[in-house]
Amino acid sequence: MQPSPSLIPSRSNLAGWLYVSPLVLVLVPFFVAPILVVLAASFFATDGFGGLTPGFTLASYVEVLHSALTLKLYLATIKFTALTWVLTLIIGFFVAYFLVFHVRNQLLAIGLFLLCTVPFWTSNIIRMISWIPLLGKEGLINQALLAMGVIHQPLEVLLFSDLAVVIAYVHQLTIFMIVPIFNSMARIDKKLIEAAIDAGASRFDIMRLIVVPMSKSGIALGTIFVVSIVMGDFFVVKVMSGGGSASVVSAFYEDVGVLQYPTAAASAVLLTLVLVAIVSVILRTVDIRQEIAR
Amino acid sequence: MSAVLAEMPETATPATTKAIAPSKGGRPWTFYVLATLFAFYVIALYGPMFCIYVLSFQDIRGGLVFPMKGYSLHWFVDLFTQVRTGDVKGSFDRSIKLAVIVTIITVVVSFLAGLGFRRRFRGDTFVFYMMIGSLVAPGLVLGLGTGLLFQAFGLNASWYTSALGAQLSWTLPFGVLVMFAVMSRFNHAWEEAAYDLGASRWQSIRLVMIPVLAPGLVAVALFGFTLSYDEFARSLQTAGSLNTLPLEIWSMTLNVTSPSLYALGTVTTVVSFVVIGASLGSIVLIQKKRGSRAKG
Numbered sequence: 001m002q003p004s005p006s007l008i009p010s011r012s013n014l015a016g017w018l019y020v021s022p023l024v025l026v027l028v029p030f031f032v033a034p035i036l037v038v039l040a041a042s043f044f045a046t047d048g049f050g051g052l053t054p055g056f057t058l059a060s061y062v063e064v065l066h067s068a069l070t071l072k073l074y075l076a077t078i079k080f081t082a083l084t085w086v087l088t089l090i091i092g093f094f095v096a097y098f099l100v101f102h103v104r105n106q107l108l109a110i111g112l113f114l115l116c117t118v119p120f121w122t123s124n125i126i127r128m129i130s131w132i133p134l135l136g137k138e139g140l141i142n143q144a145l146l147a148m149g150v151i152h153q154p155l156e157v158l159l160f161s162d163l164a165v166v167i168a169y170v171h172q173l174t175i176f177m178i179v180p181i182f183n184s185m186a187r188i189d190k191k192l193i194e195a196a197i198d199a200g201a202s203r204f205d206i207m208r209l210i211v212v213p214m215s216k217s218g219i220a221l222g223t224i225f226v227v228s229i230v231m232g233d234f235f236v237v238k239v240m241s242g243g244g245s246a247s248v249v250s251a252f253y254e255d256v257g258v259l260q261y262p263t264a265a266a267s268a269v270l271l272t273l274v275l276v277a278i279v280s281v282i283l284r285t286v287d288i289r290q291e292i293a294r
Numbered sequence: 295m296s297a298v299l300a301e302m303p304e305t306a307t308p309a310t311t312k313a314i315a316p317s318k319g320g321r322p323w324t325f326y327v328l329a330t331l332f333a334f335y336v337i338a339l340y341g342p343m344f345c346i347y348v349l350s351f352q353d354i355r356g357g358l359v360f361p362m363k364g365y366s367l368h369w370f371v372d373l374f375t376q377v378r379t380g381d382v383k384g385s386f387d388r389s390i391k392l393a394v395i396v397t398i399i400t401v402v403v404s405f406l407a408g409l410g411f412r413r414r415f416r417g418d419t420f421v422f423y424m425m426i427g428s429l430v431a432p433g434l435v436l437g438l439g440t441g442l443l444f445q446a447f448g449l450n451a452s453w454y455t456s457a458l459g460a461q462l463s464w465t466l467p468f469g470v471l472v473m474f475a476v477m478s479r480f481n482h483a484w485e486e487a488a489y490d491l492g493a494s495r496w497q498s499i500r501l502v503m504i505p506v507l508a509p510g511l512v513a514v515a516l517f518g519f520t521l522s523y524d525e526f527a528r529s530l531q532t533a534g535s536l537n538t539l540p541l542e543i544w545s546m547t548l549n550v551t552s553p554s555l556y557a558l559g560t561v562t563t564v565v566s567f568v569v570i571g572a573s574l575g576s577i578v579l580i581q582k583k584r585g586s587r588a589k590g
Contacts, residue, residue, distance in 0.1 A: 012413050012414075012415055013415045013416050013417075015410070015413075015415070016410045016411075016413060016414075016415025016416075016418060017410070017415060017417070018410070019406045019407060019409045019410025019411075020406070020407045020410040020411065020418075020421050022402070022403040022406055022407070023403050023404075023406070023407040023421065023425070023466060023470065024421060024424075026399075026403065026459065026462045026463065026466060027424050027425065027428055027463060027466070029443075029459060030428075030436075030440060030459035030460055030462060030463040031424065031427065031428040031431065031436065031463045032424065033439070033440075033443055034435075034436050034437075034438075034439025034440045034442075034443055035431065035435075035436070035439055036439075037439040037440075037442045037443045037446070038435055038438065038439040038442070041442060091331070091335060094328055094331055095331070095332055095335055097328065098328035098329065098331070098332045099332075102321075102324070102325045102328055102329070112332070114574070115336060116335070116336070116339065118567075118570055119339055119340070119343070121516065121520035121524075121566055121569070121570050122343075122520070122524065122562075122563050122566040122567070122570075123523075123524040123540060123543070123559070123562050123563065123566065124524060124526070125524075125526060125540055125543050125544060125547065126343070126346070126543065126558075126559035126562060126563060127342070127343060129346070129547055129555065129556075129559065130342035130343045130345060130346040130559065131342050132346075132358060132359075133342075133345045133346060133349055133358060133359045133360060134341075134342050134345060136358065136359050138359045139359050139360075140345070140359075140360055143360070171338065171339070171342070174335070203322070203324065224430065228429075228430035228431075228432075231432070232430075232431070232432030232433060232434070232435070232527070233527075234434055234527070235526065235527070235544065239547055249432055249434055249435070252432075252434065252435065253434060256438055256531070261442070264438070265438075268432065268435040268438075271432060271435070272431065272432070272435065275430060275431075275432070276427075279426075279430055288426070289419075289422055289474070292471055292474045292475055292478075
């Protein structure tokens with residue numbers, strides 16, 4: 001993606017815009033406009049039956065910000081996000097590390113990598129419900145634990161609990177960590193590590209001073225994916241918690257269900273602002289455009 | 295996975311430089327620890343999915359958990375013949391059609407955007423971040439906005455209008471990011487050579503770029519199809535009165551407690567695997583053909 005000095009700027013401006021115009025023509029009506037509609041709706045008044053009165057009132061924001069529920073929802077969402085982020089990061093980092101530095105055969109490494117990525121292209125909902133026969137009250141894990149005599153009554157916390165929500169998230173999202181981290185690790189020159197070993201670095205030093213800093217951009221990219229997906233999710237929370245937990249977006253979904261559009265919109269705008277803040281902090285540390293194109 | 299998929303055959307470095315030193319001889323203890331972790335990860339990744347595939351082949355007495363109660367195709371027949379489980383056949387049909395349309399648009403638009411982003415132009419960063427925004431925005435919120443927008447213009451939401459657009463706002467960023475990775479490995483000398491030999495812009499795209507970039511374009515198509523076929527959050531408020539398959543599965547998770555839910559999972563995963571297999575297979579095939587031509 002290097003700029004080509006050979007082209008006259010004005011011509012390349014026009015050509016560039018012509019090439020991206022179809023993209024813009026999709027994103028404006030289906031990303032920019034919907035966001036603006038939600039923003040506008042958050043300032044409207046409602047009759048409580050789904051009818052919106054155009055106008056400008058901050059009532060919905062006041063309602064959202066004053067409700068104790070909001071704080072609870074954000075805390076729950078942050079808890080799920082943080083737990084999922086830490087777990088996906090640890091698993092993703094070491095899986096990528098294993099594939100890049102420990103699998104000596106290149107073809108085998110690519111094969112194992114594909115093995116990790118294939119489920120990404122299958123249905124998330126199906127992957128989520130596939131935990132039911134395992135975690136349920138009569139599921140395999142309880143059956144096994146009962147048979148071994150570890151427990152005497154089936155554990156109920158396995159399914160329809162916060163634990164199940166986090167398991168489902170980690171199951172779905174670790175791939176978003178593995179791929180970018182694998183990508184940046186694969187670019188680390190192995191000679192650098194050989195040199196470090198020759199200079200007397202320990203395994204821990206290599207990890208701390210070479211591998212982690214040089215995988216930072218991959219970690220940042222993975223973090224953007226994981227955080228934005230968990231914070232924007234509602235169906236994993238709804239299904240896997242059995243209705244016991246809620247997140248910001250699942251509350252949004254309930255609001256929409258009872259036609260409380262302005263409150264829902266106000267809460268969505270707040271969530272989007274939080275998300276934008278997080279993503280822009282991450283983007284300051286990494287130029288993802290350079291990163292992907294490198 | 296984008297970049298890696300696209301660069302698959304080109305990354306082949308000699309296997310000996312691969313391992314952390316020592317590159318020959320015994321493995322360090324960390325190898326065994328990490329290999330165990332990796333094995334656990336893969337088992338946890340595929341194990342649960344495998345369970346529901348197996349459980350979907352129970353007979354009429356079957357339940358949602360092990361042990362297996364008999365073996366039959368009862369729940370698959372049930373899935374496509376029973377009305378109470380919903381309109382599975384119709385939604386399946388719609389999802390495939392929608393995914394094909396999304397795939398075609400995603401490939402064309404991402405390819406063009408990929409060409410455009412090769413050079414800096416005024417406002418390119420703006421377009422880029424608009425795309426990232428579309429990727430990270432909560433899908434349900436975008437879907438609601440799209441639904442309200444259609445309502446405001448008096449248009450009916452349906453799977454081939456509003457849901458199509460909502461899904462494109464999800465597949466296009468992925469497609470363009472894959473194109474970024476693909477394009478960065480494209481040697482500009484080939485294009486220059488085409489121009490030097492008198493090719494028009496269209497000729498150089500059709501005769502040079504598309505054949506060279508073919509594996510990358512297949513990868514974009516794979517993303518377009520599978521992401522659309524499984525898309526849920528953005529379609530929920532935009533699909534109108536007729537469901538797509540993920541929406542059908544969603545409503546089944548809320549009210550169906552028989553293995554027909556698992557049978558549907560098995561069917562849709564088979565479709566996904568066929569698509570993935572065909573895409574990866576054709577990428578390998580293209581590369582192989584190319585390799586033999588280069589040698590011969």
